[in-house]
Amino acid sequence: MVKTTPFYPRLAALSETMLWKHWSGYAAAQNYQFSTLFEYFAIRSGVAVFDTSPLFKYRIQGPDAESFLAGVLARDIRSCPPGQAQYTIWCDSDGYMLEDGVVLRLSDDEFLLTAAEPNLLYFSNLIGRRRVEISDISKEYGILAVQGPHSRTVLAQLTKTAADLPYFHVTQTKVAKKSVILSRTGYTGDLGYELWIKADDALAVWDALMAAGTGYNIMPMGLWALKMARIEAGLLLLDVDFASAKHAWVDGQRETPLELGFDWMFRKLGGEERPFIGRTAIENEIKNKTSRWKTVGLMLDWQHYDQTYENLGLIPPKDTTPIEEAHSLYDAERNYLGYATSLMYSSLLKRHIAIGKVPPHLSTPGSEAYIELMIVHRPQYVRANVVRLPFYDPPHKKR
Amino acid sequence: MSEKYDAIVIGGGHNGLVNGAYLARAGLKTVVLEKRHLVGGAAITEELKPGFKFTTFSYALSLLRPDIIQELELVKHGLMVLPMPNNFTPAENGDYLFLGADSQQNYHEIARHSAKDAEAYKDYWHDIKQVVQAVKPLVDSIPPDITSSEPEELARLASVGAHLGRQNPKVLHLLTRLLTGSAADLLDDYFETDVIKAAFCSSGLIGTKVGPRSQGSGLVLLFHKLGYFDGSIGDWGFHKGGNGGFTQAVARAAQAFGCEIRLNAGVSEVITKNGEAIGVALQNGDELYGDTIISALDPRRTFLQLVEPRDLPTDLVETIEKFKFQGVSSKVNFALDGLPEYPTLPGRTDIFRGFMNIGPTVDYIERAFDDAKYGWYSKRPYIDCAIQSTIDPDMSPPGKHIMSCFVQYTPYKLKGGDWDTERENLGDTVQATLTEFFPNFSDLVLHREVVTPLDIERTVGLSEGNIFAGEFMGPQMYFFRPAPGWNQYRTPIKGYYQCGSGTHPGGCVMGAPGKLAATQIWGI
Numbered sequence: 001m002v003k004t005t006p007f008y009p010r011l012a013a014l015s016e017t018m019l020w021k022h023w024s025g026y027a028a029a030q031n032y033q034f035s036t037l038f039e040y041f042a043i044r045s046g047v048a049v050f051d052t053s054p055l056f057k058y059r060i061q062g063p064d065a066e067s068f069l070a071g072v073l074a075r076d077i078r079s080c081p082p083g084q085a086q087y088t089i090w091c092d093s094d095g096y097m098l099e100d101g102v103v104l105r106l107s108d109d110e111f112l113l114t115a116a117e118p119n120l121l122y123f124s125n126l127i128g129r130r131r132v133e134i135s136d137i138s139k140e141y142g143i144l145a146v147q148g149p150h151s152r153t154v155l156a157q158l159t160k161t162a163a164d165l166p167y168f169h170v171t172q173t174k175v176a177k178k179s180v181i182l183s184r185t186g187y188t189g190d191l192g193y194e195l196w197i198k199a200d201d202a203l204a205v206w207d208a209l210m211a212a213g214t215g216y217n218i219m220p221m222g223l224w225a226l227k228m229a230r231i232e233a234g235l236l237l238l239d240v241d242f243a244s245a246k247h248a249w250v251d252g253q254r255e256t257p258l259e260l261g262f263d264w265m266f267r268k269l270g271g272e273e274r275p276f277i278g279r280t281a282i283e284n285e286i287k288n289k290t291s292r293w294k295t296v297g298l299m300l301d302w303q304h305y306d307q308t309y310e311n312l313g314l315i316p317p318k319d320t321t322p323i324e325e326a327h328s329l330y331d332a333e334r335n336y337l338g339y340a341t342s343l344m345y346s347s348l349l350k351r352h353i354a355i356g357k358v359p360p361h362l363s364t365p366g367s368e369a370y371i372e373l374m375i376v377h378r379p380q381y382v383r384a385n386v387v388r389l390p391f392y393d394p395p396h397k398k399r
Numbered sequence: 400m401s402e403k404y405d406a407i408v409i410g411g412g413h414n415g416l417v418n419g420a421y422l423a424r425a426g427l428k429t430v431v432l433e434k435r436h437l438v439g440g441a442a443i444t445e446e447l448k449p450g451f452k453f454t455t456f457s458y459a460l461s462l463l464r465p466d467i468i469q470e471l472e473l474v475k476h477g478l479m480v481l482p483m484p485n486n487f488t489p490a491e492n493g494d495y496l497f498l499g500a501d502s503q504q505n506y507h508e509i510a511r512h513s514a515k516d517a518e519a520y521k522d523y524w525h526d527i528k529q530v531v532q533a534v535k536p537l538v539d540s541i542p543p544d545i546t547s548s549e550p551e552e553l554a555r556l557a558s559v560g561a562h563l564g565r566q567n568p569k570v571l572h573l574l575t576r577l578l579t580g581s582a583a584d585l586l587d588d589y590f591e592t593d594v595i596k597a598a599f600c601s602s603g604l605i606g607t608k609v610g611p612r613s614q615g616s617g618l619v620l621l622f623h624k625l626g627y628f629d630g631s632i633g634d635w636g637f638h639k640g641g642n643g644g645f646t647q648a649v650a651r652a653a654q655a656f657g658c659e660i661r662l663n664a665g666v667s668e669v670i671t672k673n674g675e676a677i678g679v680a681l682q683n684g685d686e687l688y689g690d691t692i693i694s695a696l697d698p699r700r701t702f703l704q705l706v707e708p709r710d711l712p713t714d715l716v717e718t719i720e721k722f723k724f725q726g727v728s729s730k731v732n733f734a735l736d737g738l739p740e741y742p743t744l745p746g747r748t749d750i751f752r753g754f755m756n757i758g759p760t761v762d763y764i765e766r767a768f769d770d771a772k773y774g775w776y777s778k779r780p781y782i783d784c785a786i787q788s789t790i791d792p793d794m795s796p797p798g799k800h801i802m803s804c805f806v807q808y809t810p811y812k813l814k815g816g817d818w819d820t821e822r823e824n825l826g827d828t829v830q831a832t833l834t835e836f837f838p839n840f841s842d843l844v845l846h847r848e849v850v851t852p853l854d855i856e857r858t859v860g861l862s863e864g865n866i867f868a869g870e871f872m873g874p875q876m877y878f879f880r881p882a883p884g885w886n887q888y889r890t891p892i893k894g895y896y897q898c899g900s901g902t903h904p905g906g907c908v909m910g911a912p913g914k915l916a917a918t919q920i921w922g923i
Contacts, residue, residue, distance in 0.1 A: 017501075035500035037482040037629075038752065038790075045481060045639055046792045150792060215797020217789065302469050315532060318630030347629050348479065350468050 002027050005053035006142040006202030010210075014220055021223060024116075026054040031222035037320060037347055039225035043188050044348055047148040047213055048221040052187075052194070056118055057138045060111040064130035069103070069111060071276050072126050074257055075265040078274070082107045085168045085183045089257055089265070095281025096245030096254040098122075099238060104170045104183050104196075112181070112196070114143075116238045122246075126277075141181075142202040146209065147192035147229070149396055150216040155182075155193055157212040162193060167398040176201075176208035187226060189233020191396045227322050231342045231353065234297060234389030236260060240324045241295075241341045241355050258285050259357070261295040261389065294363035297391055298329075298340055300352035300371065301383040308373075308380050318345040318352075329356060329369040330381060337362060337369050340384075346391065353391050354384070362386070404428050404689035406920070407679055409666045409705065410899065412440020412859070415695030416649040416660075417913030418898040420471050422693075423658035425921045430687065431658060432679065434665030434860070437643075438650045440695075441859045441866065442908050444643025448846045450796035451734040454641040455850060456859065457866070458730075458785055458803040459483065459754075461626030461635040462909040463645075464539060470914075476651040477644070480636035481790045482628060485753030488598040489836045491760065493743045496594045497750055512592040519589045523599075527624050528632045530574045533566045538625055538904045541915050542877050546884035574621075578873065581609075582616040583761055593760045600764065601756050601783060604807060606866045606906065608727045610768030611761050619871050622905065635754070637790050642908060649910075669694070669705045669895060676706075676895035691894050691920055695913070697861055697868035698722050698881035698901040702890070711891050718882040722875060722901075726852035726864030727771055729809040731782075731829040734846035735800040738786065739837035751789045757782035757836060767808055774814025776825055779832055781807045799845070804829055811852040811863040818853035825849055867906025868899050877903055888916040896920055 003026045005011075011029060019030040028051070031039060042048035060069060069077040073088045080086040082105050089100045099119065104112040113119075120136045127134070146155060155162035159173045162182060170183040178201035186192030197205045210218060227237070236242055245254040257265065257278075266282060285291055309316035322344040329337040343354040358369060365388055370381035404427075408419045411433030419431040437443060441456035460480055468478060484500035496512065498505045502521070510517035543555040563571060576585060582603025586596040600611040603620035610616065628634035638645040650660055665682040669692050678688035694701040702711060702719045738748055758764045758781040767777035783805040788795040795801045806829055813821060826849040834840045852864025861868055869875055880886050881901045888896050898916030900906035 033500075033749075034504060035482055035484050037484075037500070041479075041481050041790075045479065215799075216792045302465075315528065315632065316630055320629060345629060347482070349474050350465070350478070350629075351474075 005051055006197075006199040007051045007053065007144070007206055010203060010206050011051060011220055019222070023223070024054040024056070028054055029220070029222035031224050032220050036222070036224045039219060039221035040228050040320070040347065042217065042219050042221060043148045043190055043225060043229045045149065047146065047150040047154050047216050047218045048225065049209065049218060050145040050147065050221050050226050051142070052145050053142040055114045055116065055138075055143065056136070057141055057143070058113045058115070058120065058123065059135045059137050060113060060123070060132060061109060062130070062132040063109055064132050065109045065111055068127065068130045068132045070274055072123065073103070074262075074276055074278055074282070076268070076272065076274060077103060077105075077111075080105050083169055083171065085170045085185050089262060091257060091278030091282070092245045093277055093281070094245070095256050095278040095285060096251075097242055097257055097260060098244050098246055100236070102185055104181065106170065106172065106181070112137075117244065140199060141196045142199055144195045144197065144206070144209065145186050145188070145192060146195065147186045147188040147190055149191050150213075151192050154209070154213040154216055154218060158208055165193070176204045178205055180205060187233075187235055188229035189235065189390055189392055189397060190229065190394060191399070224321060228320060228344060228346070231322055231344055231355065232346055232348060232390065232392040234355070234391060236295070236355070237342070255293065256285055256291065257282065258291045259293040259295065289360075291360055293338060293357040294360045295389070296356045296358055296363050297387040297389040298354040298356040298369065298371065298384040299387045299391070300354070301385065302351055304383040305352060308382050309375065312376055314375070320345050320347045327354070328372045329358065330372065332368065332370065334370075334381070340371055343371070349391060355389075356384070356386065358386065402687055404430050404687060406430075406691045406693060407432065407687055407689040408693045408695055408898070409669075409679060410440065410695030410860075411438035411650075411660060411662075412695055412899070413442045413646050413649060413908055413910060414899050414913035415440070416646060416653050417467060417471070417910040418693055418695060418917050419658040419660070420649060420653035420656055421914055421917035422921060423653060423656035424471070425917070427921065429658045431653065431660045432664040432666055432681070432687075433660065433662050434682070436662055438660060438662070439643050439646035441855070441861060442642035442646045444641030447848055448734050451799070451801050451846065452641055452794045453732045453801065453848055454643070454787065454803050455732065455848065456730060456855065457642045457908055458637075458787070458805065459635045460638050460642065460645060460908055461623075461628060461633070462907040463626065464909060464911050464914065465627060466539070467910045467914055471649065471652040472655075473648050473652055476655065477648040479639035479644070480628065481639060483635055483637045483753040483785065483790055485749060486598065486756070487750040487753065488594055488756040489741060489759055490594045491763070494594070495741065495743070496598050498598075499749075499753075509595060512595060513590070516590045516592050516595050523589045524633070526573055529567070529570045530577060530621065531624055531632050533563075533570050533574060534621075534625070536562060537877070539911060541888070541919055542886050542903050544884060544887055545878045577617040577621040579614060580617040581612050581614050582620045583611040585617055585620070597758050597760050597764060598756055600761060601758055601781065604764065604768070604781070605783065605805070606728050607871050608725050608771065608808070608810070610765045612765050613768070615872055618873065618876070622871055622907070625904075626907070626909075637785065637787055639791055640793065641787065645908065666705065669892075671706065671710065671892060671895075674710070675893040691896060693896040693898050693916060693920065695899040697724070697865070697899055698897070699724065699862040700860065701897050701899065701901070706892060706895065715882050715885060715891060722881055723870040723872065724811070724863035724865040725870060726811045726855060726861070726866065727808045728864070728866050729806040729825060729852060730848070730850040731804045731806055731826055732848040732850070733802040733804065733844055734795070735786075735802055735843040736845050737798070737843050738789070738800060739833070739840045739843060741837060748789060751786040753785070755784040755786075757784065757832060771808030771810045774810060774812070775816070776809040776813070776821070776828070777807065778828070780809070780829060782829060782832060784833075804833070809851060811856070818851040822849050822851055822854075825851060868901040869906070871905060876905065880905060888919040
């Protein structure tokens, strides 16, 4: 049997569609309702809950935990004081991206890290003589992401600390008399929180959350709604927008943090003496300008898109389900430029959007690329323009 | 006091705002004048009871042209259209038809009533969509002037003919049936089950003095399928914060393009000089001057009230005098203490996340129309309900709800009565009808707002309370909206234009008249 998360008994009862995907061996709902857009718009206009428990979770603890993480993570963890959280990445020694995740710093010497893939062995092998312990706590906790403009109002009914927890901060508190770790984080680009809940307390906290959210139409959301939101937020997804360098066969499959748009993590690199895995390669890439790609937002030309379909006698489809397979990008003369992932029609933005990889000299906003679409069994080329990521960044996200 | 504008738009309804936004975008110094304290016309949201947002008049979105969303950058200014794919039609025996976003589930739901109907459902939509695609270019362009023998107009007419000539004859035939026939006849060709026909024929009567069996209801049905939700033809959505949220977004877009919006600025007349419009006089006595004056008001007010009829050709005055308004729709909006319960679906709330049709059989709806034919409002009205707070939690306080009920038939002119006397009786009739289907309904009512055709006319200005600024009927559409020879947004008075829903293509929150008028004025 496929594994289930601690919230499954409640989630299964709420699933109209019974569409479950296997995510790291766990049943994870694609959607709950027949209209995925109800779930999606709960993120943008109400409050939605996502069960993100299948993520791998690690506790990294000990007097040398900070210096250890400063050396294995590419982003400087020393800039994340206790009580704060940080989105981070880790690379191989050639400066290629391995994975990303979020670190919660609970105290000077205790960190929690989420990852999409197993990383216990990888991190443990790097401890060396440092006084650090890494434990896999994946099964100890369930995680709920409570996301949307009403998430604060709903959570504040359960714990007052939610009311003024700043963006990317973390605290330990109680919900329904159960100890939880509450962080102001998420994968939607909206106002949102994540709750780490002991597996045994999962249903009690779930019930309290649903009761608090009833008046705000709280609802669970599945993977599709989450993915729609994360594309608009310009947040990358492993195995869709990039591959881990670890088990790639050729460098063509690998990408560097700079190519993926994480150059902002390295702006202060010159002023710090922090050795970390991949540093030399990243410095060389910056110095020699050897990035092959730039990750950009692509917005398809709505008129050209509609005309392309209408000229073929079709009604232009506006499918809000993200397409995870890549599409090729060309210039106006049909020379290959790069590729696009995560193509979808954004119901919010009323445009087709995608995450593009284009040569750096064609990455300035406004640059043009043509995306190849198969329409009635033939390739067609629809104009798109480079835009800055994220596509959607509401002021209430950080407020 | 006098100021000079390039363009002065009279009326801050959605078409006036769209028109003003396009003109300002083209670089014209533009002002939109709104008589009320808020823009939006019949697309407004009002907080009549603290925390409860009432969509006083129009209450959903579909026909809004997608190009306007893009060209006016409405998303940037706050456009957010929430989906409402569900559709619930109670039957009279406790049964129901409940359709949603999943076509396979819809098959089974219809098949519960008739397997043949379930199969026909797909055929029906495929056929309707083909007709919509065929007429779309005509909807979204300035129609030809058939009274003109100018080469440009003859060419325009020829291109319409050529476009229709390229269509599949089957599609043209269905188009003709829709334009001339009844909704009930059309639905009889596809379906055998009454509740299904009743659910689908409602689009054929919204806002119009026709019953499902009246010739002409097919046209109304087609018109209501001309819209989209995310490219899906005929689907509807609900704007965050109600349709007032939508018009506020358009107003912000207009202002971002440099358009000025003046509130509490009712216009008493258009000032003309030597047969040319040169400005407007406001009700407060101020005068504004401009090169182009555009009326977003309905044809009666545009031609018979804002200007002197004596300055217009007699034929036009006669046509406008005869232009049918005859509003038949009311709104009854409720603040509710909780959600109603349908006896055979206890505890189910998904049935409210979309439209709810109170019109269980075609006979029921036709009988509701019968009352109106003889001058009274329906004893058991057809009601199109939406509990928008189930889609947008910001419409009501937590745990409470807001319900918008569109009611037919309620003729503007009552025989032997008047709306000031009958207003609350209508509210009682609607409440009683809803209680027939949802027994706990009356217990939930915290507040009620009744908006009769007379109230629509008084508040918004729409003549006789017609929600489309003029009936949808063959002789009042396309070549003839609002009058032959004056269907291209011009008027006989130089510099005086029209851009309201009384022009092509017509009413609903569509924006097309406002945009096409701007195209005519400035070649945008």
